[in-house]
Amino acid sequence: MTDRRPVAPASLSIRGLRKSFGDTAAVDGLDLDVDGGRLCALLGPSGCGKTTTLRLIAGLERPEAGSIELGDRPLTAPGAFVPPDRRRIGMVFQDYALFPHYDVAGNVAYGLGRRADRARVKEVLELVGLERVADRPIHQLSGGQQQRVALARALAPTPELILLDEPFSNLDASLRERVRADVREIIAAAGVTALFVTHDQEEALSLAERVAVMCEGRIEQAGTPEEIYSRPSTRWMAAFLGEVEVLAGETRDGRVKCELGSLAVETKVEGAVEVLIRPESIAIGITGPPDATEAEVVGRRFYGHDQLVELRLPSGRTVSSRRLGFPAWHPGDRVQVWVEGPADVLPGS
Amino acid sequence: MAALAARRPPAPLLLAGIAVGGLAALPAVYLAITIAGETTSAAEAVFEPRTLEVAARTAALVAAVTASAIVLAVPLAWLTVRTDLPARRLWATLTTLPLVVPSYIGAYLLVSAFGPRGVLQDVLEPLGVEQLPSIYGFVGAWLALTLFTYPLVLIPVRGALRRLDPQLEEAAGAMGRGPGQIFRTVVLPQLVPAIGAGGLLVALYTLSDFGAVSIMRFDSFTREIYIAYQSSFDRTEAAALGAVLVIAMLALLALYARLRGARTYHRAGPGTVRPAGAIPLGRWKAPALALCGAVVVIALALPVGLLVYWSTQQLGEGVAVGSVLGNAGNSLLVAALAAGVGVIGAACVAVLAVRYPGRVSTLVERLGYAGYALPGIVVALALVFFGTRVALPLYQTLAMLVFAITIHYLPLAVGPLGAAMLQVPPRLEEAARGLGRPPLEVFRTVTAPLVASGALAGAALVFLHAVKELPATLILAPIGFETLATDIWRQTSSGFFEAAAIPALVLLLVAAPPLYLLSEKGTVTS
Numbered sequence: 025m026t027d028r029r030p031v032a033p034a035s036l037s038i039r040g041l042r043k044s045f046g047d048t049a050a051v052d053g054l055d056l057d058v059d060g061g062r063l064c065a066l067l068g069p070s071g072c073g074k075t076t077t078l079r080l081i082a083g084l085e086r087p088e089a090g091s092i093e094l095g096d097r098p099l100t101a102p103g104a105f106v107p108p109d110r111r112r113i114g115m116v117f118q119d120y121a122l123f124p125h126y127d128v129a130g131n132v133a134y135g136l137g138r139r140a141d142r143a144r145v146k147e148v149l150e151l152v153g154l155e156r157v158a159d160r161p162i163h164q165l166s167g168g169q170q171q172r173v174a175l176a177r178a179l180a181p182t183p184e185l186i187l188l189d190e191p192f193s194n195l196d197a198s199l200r201e202r203v204r205a206d207v208r209e210i211i212a213a214a215g216v217t218a219l220f221v222t223h224d225q226e227e228a229l230s231l232a233e234r235v236a237v238m239c240e241g242r243i244e245q246a247g248t249p250e251e252i253y254s255r256p257s258t259r260w261m262a263a264f265l266g267e268v269e270v271l272a273g274e275t276r277d278g279r280v281k282c283e284l285g286s287l288a289v290e291t292k293v294e295g296a297v298e299v300l301i302r303p304e305s306i307a308i309g310i311t312g313p314p315d316a317t318e319a320e321v322v323g324r325r326f327y328g329h330d331q332l333v334e335l336r337l338p339s340g341r342t343v344s345s346r347r348l349g350f351p352a353w354h355p356g357d358r359v360q361v362w363v364e365g366p367a368d369v370l371p372g373s
Numbered sequence: 374m375a376a377l378a379a380r381r382p383p384a385p386l387l388l389a390g391i392a393v394g395g396l397a398a399l400p401a402v403y404l405a406i407t408i409a410g411e412t413t414s415a416a417e418a419v420f421e422p423r424t425l426e427v428a429a430r431t432a433a434l435v436a437a438v439t440a441s442a443i444v445l446a447v448p449l450a451w452l453t454v455r456t457d458l459p460a461r462r463l464w465a466t467l468t469t470l471p472l473v474v475p476s477y478i479g480a481y482l483l484v485s486a487f488g489p490r491g492v493l494q495d496v497l498e499p500l501g502v503e504q505l506p507s508i509y510g511f512v513g514a515w516l517a518l519t520l521f522t523y524p525l526v527l528i529p530v531r532g533a534l535r536r537l538d539p540q541l542e543e544a545a546g547a548m549g550r551g552p553g554q555i556f557r558t559v560v561l562p563q564l565v566p567a568i569g570a571g572g573l574l575v576a577l578y579t580l581s582d583f584g585a586v587s588i589m590r591f592d593s594f595t596r597e598i599y600i601a602y603q604s605s606f607d608r609t610e611a612a613a614l615g616a617v618l619v620i621a622m623l624a625l626l627a628l629y630a631r632l633r634g635a636r637t638y639h640r641a642g643p644g645t646v647r648p649a650g651a652i653p654l655g656r657w658k659a660p661a662l663a664l665c666g667a668v669v670v671i672a673l674a675l676p677v678g679l680l681v682y683w684s685t686q687q688l689g690e691g692v693a694v695g696s697v698l699g700n701a702g703n704s705l706l707v708a709a710l711a712a713g714v715g716v717i718g719a720a721c722v723a724v725l726a727v728r729y730p731g732r733v734s735t736l737v738e739r740l741g742y743a744g745y746a747l748p749g750i751v752v753a754l755a756l757v758f759f760g761t762r763v764a765l766p767l768y769q770t771l772a773m774l775v776f777a778i779t780i781h782y783l784p785l786a787v788g789p790l791g792a793a794m795l796q797v798p799p800r801l802e803e804a805a806r807g808l809g810r811p812p813l814e815v816f817r818t819v820t821a822p823l824v825a826s827g828a829l830a831g832a833a834l835v836f837l838h839a840v841k842e843l844p845a846t847l848i849l850a851p852i853g854f855e856t857l858a859t860d861i862w863r864q865t866s867s868g869f870f871e872a873a874a875i876p877a878l879v880l881l882l883v884a885a886p887p888l889y890l891l892s893e894k895g896t897v898t899s
Contacts, residue, residue, distance in 0.1 A: 084803050108806040115807045121800035125822045135808030
């Protein structure tokens, strides 16, 4: 059985991981690093191979190529494969996969072996705030409670890494926000390295310390949430993470000129580029700064807390500006438009 | 998200599965080998005019029993599901129970009641009735098999009636159709698949039945096979007749598989089915009660009552029950061994089929049905050939008998076990692996407890059938090894009707606990 001496959070390192089902490559040469003790999100659209990656790390699938190392232990390497029960990796499944024939404490104790340490079960249940339902059967718990039992069960054997597969997708929208915060706190308190899979951009950006965006079996870009949101490395990345306006521009000496004025950018590229601007960085007003551009409001969608104002620029091209819900703008209004926030450039096509 | 690819099963499981499939197919394969070795004499036996007569007789019996079972079962199903029949639920249970009476006990009781020197004759003799029309032959076999197999139609038809959408009938009523017309044009067509499936089960039962036909001295295929097996040293004729019977069985089974596939009628609209209102019987209430009562009296109360009456009489006369208890012990031993071994074999097949779908798993699952597709008497016969020619040390041993019965009823255990396996998400096993338990530990602590109730249901089904099994036990039992079934059969064949009462009653009692278990679980006893 596993020994449970507390360990320093281990880092995860994946190189050239490959796994295909039939003719389709689900994971296709994936590289990924997660530093010890960090909470990292693996973000990507449906079918990009996120869950397969998680299952490969857990040892539930065998890769065709590549290596996985946890701390200084190779888990998967050419000619070597550590079975899932010897990996010291905790996993929280999308549907929780709680054992229906055990109560809450029984589920948590399962990973502690035949002679489970009661003090440890109690400690973990306290960590997730479920000590009072320890002897309840699973089916009597709410979705949020089941989620925490799954987390407690995964954490009980003090794993070096914990994996969470779409951990919040089975929860009501009203509950999700609070459970996310709870889970983040519990994982931080446990001091364990964590990797969670999600298709929800907002969830990845708001929860993780590091986000790796996956597309068609590979990591498209990895970095802090701020980095990947404001400095996407490709147009696909920019569009995947939220609405974005792409304008033609030209860079010279750290500034880019485009239809919305001259903007400061960090880039080494000189010449023709594509300028990426998020709608919330596009400001409008009756009056504006001296270099603002004239525009006409041609449409508006109201969302309550904010509104998306569609503008026609002098060239005839339209861009969207995200503003607070008030004041209301109306089609036909003449406005000034300027950029108020970060802009990013990609080499022109 | 990611589709789970078919994974390769662990080698021990794969080997065990292949072994189970191979063993289950052994009788079928060996029957084929036997016939292939003697093609000319086998062909002679098959193309004899007598064979054609047997085939015609058997076909007539199958057709008659199936038709009468349907005619009896459909009104009973309708009355107990859709009308305001008083004590509807009780009638529903009582009309299903005759299925529990093995056909040979039913036949024996019919003979003892209506046959020469029977109960009815005794009652009528003072009135000047010298002789009753003979019960033996076609009429007896037809009556016995109808009375004790019609629940095989009743159960599916009742299920289909419960699933019917009452809106269709309401719509037909709104278009001005009367109740009779609605039943004919709306209800009956929707019941056809269930009637067909149930009718085929009756046909399969009749085709492979040995007990009732042999007690009624009706020369259908199974009785001819038994006679051919007993009366000559060259057993090719028995094998050839067995092969013809198997082909008929396979044809019916193929038809059954097709019917089951096409059984679902879709309801007209979304939403859940609203239970249909009970149809008032009005002045038909008394005839309806009379019908239900008559069926329950003839197929249940009279047989059981007669058994109880004779048994008490026998006990009062001080008949020694020691041998009955010994035979009961033998019956229990064989049935328990078959249930235990069957569940282990079925577990290999079910785990393989559910967790590791693929070509090999499909093949193993299909082979698992091979022993079930053969009538019990043919399984026994094939194993006699195998035992006398290949495995002489095993011939006429308890092991061979248990083996025959186990493979004959293996699919009965695979069914509930497979269904239970399907209910266990693979995620649970993966979660257990991730929590540090090796595969066998995971099976012990997660999979096994969760499929336990399915395994129990499977074991109960095998036990229930094994304890009643007659032809294979008759042919394969070690010399001097009697079970309740063989004892009843021998006593009845020699005309000692009263002496068969105690073992028959004990047999019904032995079958009661597993039956109760199955009805508690809602597993239909078919």
